[in-house]
Structures are given as structure tokens and as C-alpha cells.
Amino acid sequence: MRDRFPSRRCPAGTEAFRCHGAEHGPWWFANAEYGRFDLADTHGTCYTAESEQITPLETWGGMRVIPGTELAARAVSRMPITTDRVLADLTSNTAAQFGVTAEIFTTGNYQLTQMWASALRAAGFDGIR
Structure with missing residues (x-):
């Protein structure tokens, strides 16, 4: 699957951005299955963004007012990013050939999106874009 599914190379030296609890460091991996693409097991998922401006959307997407205490x-x-990574590119139009639609980014069915994450990891991808 990895050789056919659309991918995006993330070269070493690329910067990713993360909005996170101030009491924790940014390299934290979720595996509690609460997040859209959480991997269950010891691998976990670290949610990042390609720009600093996008990071709050991951945390507060859809909110019109963010309380100051939250900020x-x-x-x-x-x-x-310290080593080259190959990401499954869910934003590519070619992903539709595999059944991926824009719904994957909005659905509340996290069981489905977590199954995608697990399958893409098993196919050898280092992450999801």
C-alpha cells in the first residue's frame, strides 16, 4: 500500500509546530484513543502542524472565544524533525481512490479514523498529513 498511497516526504530539518499544555514538553504521544488518529499501544500519536498559526486550530478548532485561562x-x-519521514498524505486528491474523503478530518467516528491511522502505520508510513 505504501508504494501506491499518496505520500509526502518530510525531510530532516523541517520544523513542525505543536500547541500543548505548558506543563508538558511538546514531544508527547497520545495513545488513549481520544484523538482522531490516536494509535493504541506504545507507539501513540504526536499531533503537529506545518505552521505556528495552525496549531491553535488543533486544540480549539470551531471555538469563537478562547478563555484566557486556556491560553x-x-x-x-x-x-x-531530525530524520527524514514519509507521511501518508490524506490531503491529496489521489487519496480518494483509496476511499479517503474530506470527512476523515471532520467525522466524530474516531474508531474509523483510528483504524486508518493503524493501517497506514502498518503499511510503513511514519505519520499522516
Whole structure:
């Protein structure tokens, strides 16, 4: 699947950005199955963004007003990617040939999106774009 599914190379030296709890470092991996693409098991999922401006959307997407206490409890970090990574590109129109639609980014059916994450990891991808 990895050789046919659309991918995006993320070269070493690329910066990713993360909005996270200020009391934690940015390299935190979720595996509690609460997040859209959480991997269950010891691998977990680290949600990042391609720009600093996008990071709040991951945390507060859809909110019109963000309480100041919430903002004060968060930090935005730059995270250097230290080795080349190959990401499954769910944003590619070619992904539709595999059954991926824009719904994957909005559905509340996290069981489905987590199954995608697991299958893409098993196919050898280092992450999802």
C-alpha cells in the first residue's frame, strides 16, 4: 500500500509546530484513543502542524472565544524533525481512490479514523498529513 498511497516526504530539518499544555514538553504521544488518529499501544500519536498559526486550530478548532485561562495554560513549540519521514498524505486528491474523503478530518467516528491511522502505520508510513 505504501508504494501506491499518496505520500509526502518530510525531510530532516523541517520544523513542525505543536500547541500543548505548558506543563508538558511538546514531544508527547497520545495513545488513549481520544484523538482522531490516536494509535493504541506504545507507539501513540504526536499531533503537529506545518505552521505556528495552525496549531491553535488543533486544540480549539470551531471555538469563537478562547478563555484566557486556556491560553495561559498552553504553549506553542517549534519541533525540529531530525530524520527524514514519509507521511501518508490524506490531503491529496489521489487519496480518494483509496476511499479517503474530506470527512476523515471532520467525522466524530474516531474508531474509523483510528483504524486508518493503524493501517497506514502498518503499511510503513511514519505519520499522516
